[in-house]
Amino acid sequence: MKFRLATVAWSVIYLLLLLTLLTPLKIITVFLLIVPGAVLFSSLHFKGFLIHVMPALLILALLDVYSLLLAIYFLIPSMLMGRIYKRGGSSFQALMTGMGVILAEFLVVLLIATYSFGFDLSQYLRDQAAITENIVQQILSANPMLSGTNWTAEDTQQLGTMLIGRVPYVLIVTSFLLAVITHALVRPALSSLDVPVRKMKPAREWRLPRALIWYYLLAIVIEWIASSSNGSWIQMVSISMLPLVHACFTIQTIGFVYFWMHSRKMSSVIALLLSLVVLIVPPLRIIGIIDLAFPLREAITRSKK
Known part of the structure; x- marks a missing residue:
């Protein structure tokens, strides 16, 4: 649990990942953002953990406060998964905790967006279906070979309903994928830091x-x-x-x-x-x-x- 070159290297990696939130690379790096925090929380005492992550968060806050909110969002599952690793919990427990926390955060963000900013996800998805209808209509009109094909209002309604129905699946799969990627990378990283991690139960x-x-x-x-x-x-x-x-x-x-x-x-x-x-x-x-x-x-x- 001591300060060492490896933990400093992980704090640098964390800073670099946070800086990618200011670039288009965030589409990819967001899936890795939980990893450094989980490694640092597992291998350090809480005070040492703060000393390692706070400078990176402060630098990001000076550049873009909205990206800081995203960083904090992913730091929460990092700490909770790291806590399980530190206490010798099972890999399965860490995976389920990470997945559950990420999914819960999705829902909390949706709650805040709904009641604080008047955001209606269902209506947003229906609007996206309407935009898709306009694009499809333009394509059909521009192509004489497709002149006999029609996109009806019923098709738009079915698309909107389908998008709304797929939201839970997307949230669950995304949460699970983030937790799996995190565990797959954290386990060998902690082994290199001499922090034992229990294998997945049969x-x-x-x-x-x-x-x-x-x-x-x-x-x-x-x-x-x-x-x-x-x-x-x-x-x-x-x-x-x-x-x-x-x-x-x-x-x-x-x-x-x-x-x-x-x-x-x-x-x-x-x-x-x-x-x-x-x-x-x-x-x-x-x-x-x-x-x-x-x-x-x-x-x-x-x-x-």
């Missing part, structure tokens, strides 16, 4: 907290509230929360499949094929719900004895 040991059942019930209640509300934010929370909980149940189901195959001493290839079936057939996540709510694995173990 799939048969994947078990999520039983409290997820209560989150599922909460998501259902929020969906019920959102159905009778015109608020853009509460609707976005609803359509984002349920897919996230469903994804967790799918992970739990895959963990159970691997546990079941392992208990029967069957090939992991079969477990992999069954896991693909779970991904293709979403209703099978009910197995994960049962596995969380009841001691299903213990029952299988006892039956073998």
